Amino acid sequence: MTPPPAAVRTATEWLSARARWHPLEIVFWFAAFAAIYLFPARHLILTEIAWLGLFALSLDLILGYAGIISLGHAAFFGFGAYTAALLAKHEIIEEPVLALLISGCAAMTLGFVTSFLVLRGSDLTRLMVTLGVALVLRELANRYGWLTGGADGLQGASVKPVLGVFRFDMFGHTGYTYCLTVLFILFLVARRLVNSPFGLSLLSVKSNPLRSSAIGISVDARLVAIYTVAAGYAGIAGALLAQTTAFASLEVFSFDRSADLLLVLIIGGAGYLYGGLIGAIIFKFMQDYLSALTPQYWPFWIGLALVVIVLVGRDRITSWTTPIRLTAARLNWRALARRSAERL
Amino acid sequence: MPVVLETISLVKQFNGIIASDNVSLQIEKGARHALIGPNGAGKTTLINLLTGVSRPTSGRILLDGEDITDLSTHKRVRLGVVRTFQINQLFSDLTPLETIGLAVSERRGQGLDWWRIVGSRPDLVAEVVEILERFHLTDVIDKRTAVLPYGKQRLLEIAVAIACRPRVLLLDEPAAGVPEDERYEILAAVAALPSDVSVLLIEHDMDIVFSFANRISVLVNGALFIEGTPEEVAHDARVKAVYLGEELVDA
Numbered sequence: 212m213t214p215p216p217a218a219v220r221t222a223t224e225w226l227s228a229r230a231r232w233h234p235l236e237i238v239f240w241f242a243a244f245a246a247i248y249l250f251p252a253r254h255l256i257l258t259e260i261a262w263l264g265l266f267a268l269s270l271d272l273i274l275g276y277a278g279i280i281s282l283g284h285a286a287f288f289g290f291g292a293y294t295a296a297l298l299a300k301h302e303i304i305e306e307p308v309l310a311l312l313i314s315g316c317a318a319m320t321l322g323f324v325t326s327f328l329v330l331r332g333s334d335l336t337r338l339m340v341t342l343g344v345a346l347v348l349r350e351l352a353n354r355y356g357w358l359t360g361g362a363d364g365l366q367g368a369s370v371k372p373v374l375g376v377f378r379f380d381m382f383g384h385t386g387y388t389y390c391l392t393v394l395f396i397l398f399l400v401a402r403r404l405v406n407s408p409f410g411l412s413l414l415s416v417k418s419n420p421l422r423s424s425a426i427g428i429s430v431d432a433r434l435v436a437i438y439t440v441a442a443g444y445a446g447i448a449g450a451l452l453a454q455t456t457a458f459a460s461l462e463v464f465s466f467d468r469s470a471d472l473l474l475v476l477i478i479g480g481a482g483y484l485y486g487g488l489i490g491a492i493i494f495k496f497m498q499d500y501l502s503a504l505t506p507q508y509w510p511f512w513i514g515l516a517l518v519v520i521v522l523v524g525r526d527r528i529t530s531w532t533t534p535i536r537l538t539a540a541r542l543n544w545r546a547l548a549r550r551s552a553e554r555l
Numbered sequence: 556m557p558v559v560l561e562t563i564s565l566v567k568q569f570n571g572i573i574a575s576d577n578v579s580l581q582i583e584k585g586a587r588h589a590l591i592g593p594n595g596a597g598k599t600t601l602i603n604l605l606t607g608v609s610r611p612t613s614g615r616i617l618l619d620g621e622d623i624t625d626l627s628t629h630k631r632v633r634l635g636v637v638r639t640f641q642i643n644q645l646f647s648d649l650t651p652l653e654t655i656g657l658a659v660s661e662r663r664g665q666g667l668d669w670w671r672i673v674g675s676r677p678d679l680v681a682e683v684v685e686i687l688e689r690f691h692l693t694d695v696i697d698k699r700t701a702v703l704p705y706g707k708q709r710l711l712e713i714a715v716a717i718a719c720r721p722r723v724l725l726l727d728e729p730a731a732g733v734p735e736d737e738r739y740e741i742l743a744a745v746a747a748l749p750s751d752v753s754v755l756l757i758e759h760d761m762d763i764v765f766s767f768a769n770r771i772s773v774l775v776n777g778a779l780f781i782e783g784t785p786e787e788v789a790h791d792a793r794v795k796a797v798y799l800g801e802e803l804v805d806a
Contacts, residue, residue: 214684218693219677222684225697226656226674408660409669415646415657422644425606426658426719427632428666436667 230406239485240395247388254383260495261390262451267475267487268401269444275481276405277437278417279329282338282469283345284445286325289463291318291446293352293359296459300368307373311393311450318446319439326438330431342466349464364460379455386455393451397444401484413437474517556583559753560605560636560723565614567600574600575611576778582723586753589768597777598757599641602725606638607631635722639712641731647701651692651711654700655683658718690714690744706737713744724748726756730763765789
């Protein structure tokens, strides 16, 4: 019993609907790259947005797609940052792109090892375990000052030109182009990943682990895999920070950094990849604007914004943007349905 | 008929309460085997033991003579021991199309494929559509599972299990809570299951049990009370006494 080809074609289109590029996405990336030429004076903050966006994208992979909540994602960010800074300082790997990859791999290794701690338990357990891991790493970095520079941070690193050609400058021109390119490439990979059968299985594990294992999915193995990948992303984000500032300090591991990250992702909305990027843009510009306005009290406004966002989302923290996305999806469906009706 | 799935003296204790008491059960190839018993008799506990959701206190479980007692749930599924749930366990944000697509791609061992886009394999999609058609889900193919009518969700519950190509299918009250007018669809789906799949059915509805099963085991207080053909069970005075009461006299 083979189904009619038209039905199969329609099903194929619907199955791949999530993976289709929306025009707004193209506009988004076009604007991001256009900023290289349009806003040279803002490259420093744009650089920060780029690595923060990548860091938030990393959290989105585990929270938005696999349902693992974390308050210690800075562990991987910091590990990547120190790796990159050490590689540069001791002139072990001089070329930034290669050093970036190695930093990512180092963070992935750490992610793999610690992933086994987040397999079991409730959200609360996971919050505490991830928080604990980040605290432990921070204190290790503090304790082994001969390696990390301790509380003074790791100074004296000089970062060589990217690919041996593009020299970092104090205005962030090279920095922004470099960070944005890395972000874009890793975004494309993440986009493939979440729209693959593997990505679909992550959504199923997030939605119902009991049933996932009842259809033959090894839930633990999938969680380990995505946690490891996300740790690599976070490590690369940290390495980008270290390379663009030629500096790493204990602050890269700080609780504030992990908490801000959660804030960034919630502002943008988890579970559709752009949440972290949009959240990073809003967060950084809000911080920039508010801290110019009230240097001491700007966290007040960020806090207020957070409360409003979460209340609007009726405490479903991952989806206050859901109505917008559902409408977009519905329009998309309708167009698809019309097209397949015509074909039949 | 050869035995496909077998339990040997299966015991499960929860804090001193015996939920499964020395159960030795054999399911033959192609069986239409029903497991009945009053509430709290340990039917779902037995399914949980068979599928690896919980581990027995003692006893063994054999699939084709191979010991699977210590295998995890997902490994048993890959060997062909698949179940449905009494209370729907579905992926509320996925569509039936995605749900079945996921189950089929996992069965084909493509679950770790992280580069191809879902739906890029025509033969896989054809199989998915075929399953959805068989279970009358084509009209809701692109709706989120959470918004489907309850009867459709029950159908999807069985369809997901079928997408795993079971050798032994454990149906835990497939018609539970389904309104009367949607019931026949479930019954038809259960009746139309492939004949080479061995089925163990847990059900309270005696109409379904007696129209479906050619073998019935009665479970009481965690222990196997009696086993036989529907004829034998229906006319056993002890069964009537402990469990079925008047209902069976009519059957």
